[in-house]
Amino acid sequence: MPYLIDGHNLIGAFPGLALSDPDDENQLLRILEQFGHATRRKVIVFFDRGQPEMGPLSRAGSHVRAHFVPPPRRADDAILEFLRGRKDARHYTVVSSDAEIRDRSRRAGAKVVSSQDFAREVRDRMRQAGKEKPPEAPEDFDLWMDIFRE
Numbered sequence: 385m386p387y388l389i390d391g392h393n394l395i396g397a398f399p400g401l402a403l404s405d406p407d408d409e410n411q412l413l414r415i416l417e418q419f420g421h422a423t424r425r426k427v428i429v430f431f432d433r434g435q436p437e438m439g440p441l442s443r444a445g446s447h448v449r450a451h452f453v454p455p456p457r458r459a460d461d462a463i464l465e466f467l468r469g470r471k472d473a474r475h476y477t478v479v480s481s482d483a484e485i486r487d488r489s490r491r492a493g494a495k496v497v498s499s500q501d502f503a504r505e506v507r508d509r510m511r512q513a514g515k516e517k518p519p520e521a522p523e524d525f526d527l528w529m530d531i532f533r534e
Contacts, residue, residue: 386426388466388489389416390459390480390499391450394429397481397499399507413450419506420447428466430459460485467492 395401395408398415402408409431420427427448433455453462460482467473473493479502480486486496497505
């Protein structure tokens with residue numbers, strides 16, 4: 385079941401990541417790539433404030449596809465447009481902290497999870513990899529990446 389993720393919502397819910405960091409999107413994408421690889425799940429991430437030249441990004445063999453949504457549209461709008469009219473919407477899980485987006489996604493047939501719960505799921509996956517406690521400070525980001533690589 386693929387995930388549709390509101391990227392900036394998830395960054396705000398992830399210990400060790402900060403929206404004020406100019407590299408926050410790339411850090412999240414690296415974490416999600418490792419998560420997607422470990423779980424064999426496809427991850428589609430939508431970020432607000434994308435530039436027109438920043439279309440969908442993904443690499444061959446990647447589990448993650450990133451969409452940078454140009455203004456005036458928002459990531460929320462792009463997620464709902466993605467789901468609109470899809471007969472297979474029930475096969476997607478929307479990750480967002482926005483109650484309205486979760487409600488509208490649910491009505492479209494998708495499953496929903498809050499950004500906080502999804503971040504916890506990713507941290508639990510790290511614990512299963514043999515680490516007792518995931519790092520929680522921004523300076524521990526390299527440790528996070530080492531944990532995911534195992």
